Amino acid sequence: QVQLVQSGAEVKKPGASVTVSCKASGYTFTSHYIHWVRQAPGQGLEWMGIINPIGGSTTYAQKFRGRVTMTRDTSTTTVYMELSSLRSEDTAVYYCAKDNGYYNFLVWGQGTLVTVSS
Amino acid sequence: QSALTQPPSVSGSPGQSVTISCTGTSSDVGSYDRVSWYQQPPGTAPKLMIYEVTNRPSGVPDRFSGSKSGNTASLTISGLQAEDEADYYCSSYTTISTVVFGGGTKLTIL
Numbered sequence: 656q657v658q659l660v661q662s663g664a665e666v667k668k669p670g671a672s673v674t675v676s677c678k679a680s681g682y683t684f685t686s687h688y689i690h691w692v693r694q695a696p697g698q699g700l701e702w703m704g705i706i707n708p709i710g711g712s713t714t715y716a717q718k719f720r721g722r723v724t725m726t727r728d729t730s731t732t733t734v735y736m737e738l739s740s741l742r743s744e745d746t747a748v749y750y751c752a753k754d755n756g757y758y759n760f761l762v763w764g765q766g767t768l769v770t771v772s773s
Numbered sequence: 774q775s776a777l778t779q780p781p782s783v784s785g786s787p788g789q790s791v792t793i794s795c796t797g798t799s800s801d802v803g804s805y806d807r808v809s810w811y812q813q814p815p816g817t818a819p820k821l822m823i824y825e826v827t828n829r830p831s832g833v834p835d836r837f838s839g840s841k842s843g844n845t846a847s848l849t850i851s852g853l854q855a856e857d858e859a860d861y862y863c864s865s866y867t868t869i870s871t872v873v874f875g876g877g878t879k880l881t882i883l
Binding site for chain 1: 776807809811813818819820821824825830862864866870871872873874875876877
């Protein structure tokens, strides 16, 4: 079945960077964009950006430009999201999600908790 | 890009119907039929309930329906059941090729 499996929880200090991975399986990796969405504790969903597995082109939400980098490895069908210059407000669960066509998300990863604390 | 506007909370009794609104602008909801709705029980990943304004993924009950008029989209849940209690989020594609979410609505079953 179609699955997105994310890497485990991370604890980082302010100013550091974190990389979260998302391994796709059960479908043709290059046929669907992957999005990243985050959710701070007790807060709503926030879209961070999208990567096209063909060629690796990206579009980022303005809020994260300059701090986020999304990449992919087609040989391992894995997408990566790196967020730098971490601050406490970046503490959140980070989700990858498979585009179902026209920017809606049918399949989600299980989420990765990133905690930023000194 | 500002978040779409949803009511913080709605409630209804079992068997009743509720409607959750999602108001955007001509740069998002008003420009495309690319509005989606997600259900999120506590501690779980969101689940797609409606896409492209009115379409239901396989397995979503037909008690869930979507609509749109101008810059406002709506999710209607009829025949409320206890299992419908969750947070609901709308989202829309935008004119700058991004996605914007609503702030979320907590549905309480009385």
